[in-house]
Amino acid sequence: MNPIKNIIFDLGGVILDINYQATIDAFAKLGISNFSNLYSQKSQQKLFDQLETGHISSEEFIMRIQQMHSVHISNEHIITAWNAMLKGVKKNKLDYIISLKSNYRTILLSNTNEIHIASFEQEMSNNQMLTHFKSCFENIYYSSRMGLRKPHSICFEKVLSEQQFNSKETLFIDDSAQHIEGAKSCGIKAVLFPQNGIIQDWLPDIIQQEHR
Numbered sequence: 001m002n003p004i005k006n007i008i009f010d011l012g013g014v015i016l017d018i019n020y021q022a023t024i025d026a027f028a029k030l031g032i033s034n035f036s037n038l039y040s041q042k043s044q045q046k047l048f049d050q051l052e053t054g055h056i057s058s059e060e061f062i063m064r065i066q067q068m069h070s071v072h073i074s075n076e077h078i079i080t081a082w083n084a085m086l087k088g089v090k091k092n093k094l095d096y097i098i099s100l101k102s103n104y105r106t107i108l109l110s111n112t113n114e115i116h117i118a119s120f121e122q123e124m125s126n127n128q129m130l131t132h133f134k135s136c137f138e139n140i141y142y143s144s145r146m147g148l149r150k151p152h153s154i155c156f157e158k159v160l161s162e163q164q165f166n167s168k169e170t171l172f173i174d175d176s177a178q179h180i181e182g183a184k185s186c187g188i189k190a191v192l193f194p195q196n197g198i199i200q201d202w203l204p205d206i207i208q209q210e211h212r
Contacts, residue, residue, distance in 0.1 A: 002168040004189070004210050007100065008159065009137070010150075011110035013175035014193050015097070016120060017087035026081035031071035038068075051113045054144040058115050083119040091129060096200035097136040108140045109159055109172075111149045111179075117142060139163065150174070151182025160186065171210060173203070 012018040027035035038045050047064055050056040056064075062078050100106055124130040134140065141159055143149035148158060160167055167187035174180055175193040183190035191206055193199070 004171045005169040006105045006165045008107045008172045010174035023085040026084040052143045108137045111143045150179040156186040
């Protein structure tokens with residue numbers, strides 16, 4: 001058995017607390033009652049894929065949301081509703097990930113978009129945690145800047161290639177089952193993070209199991 005040398009972390013739902021329902025509720029208050037049909041953890045329309053791969057700008061995304069519905073919604077209200085799902089990062093999670101760096105190479109790989117990046121990075125900066133967050137990882141891969149997103153194998157292959165990781169020595173952690181399957185198709189040891197799990201409580205047992 002190959003020992004784990006590298007750990008690739010997902011962001012939302014693993015490190016960054018996420019509540020998808022908060023965004024669905026926020027859009028409902030703006031008069032868009034069917035937002036859950038457009039976007040959820042398990043599936044999303046092409047518009048959101050385009051945003052997450054940087055193929056459309058934040059401005060175009062906002063405009064197209066406005067065009068899809070008969071109610072008039074300001075740019076600011078759309079941004080606020082879209083960011084409502086972001087519930088922050090707890091410092092003790094970051095402390096734990098930093099503690100892993102003495103034994104593992106740590107990478108972040110997130111399907112995200114520039115609106116969300118600006119929001120959660122600003123919040124961490126306000127809380128004097130942004131430098132701490134960035135120091136957790138050798139490299140941070142955001143889908144909107146890669147032009148690629150999980151679960152597509154090419155996304156994982158790019159990270160493996162650029163970091164010169166052996167897939168058999170790499171552990172990937174994500175809270176979406178489809179992303180786990182995408183990683184496994186590349187030979188990565190991938191484990192589904194449990195809903196409402198706490199990374200510093202859950203991961204030590206997983207690492208121990210992988211080293212047996």
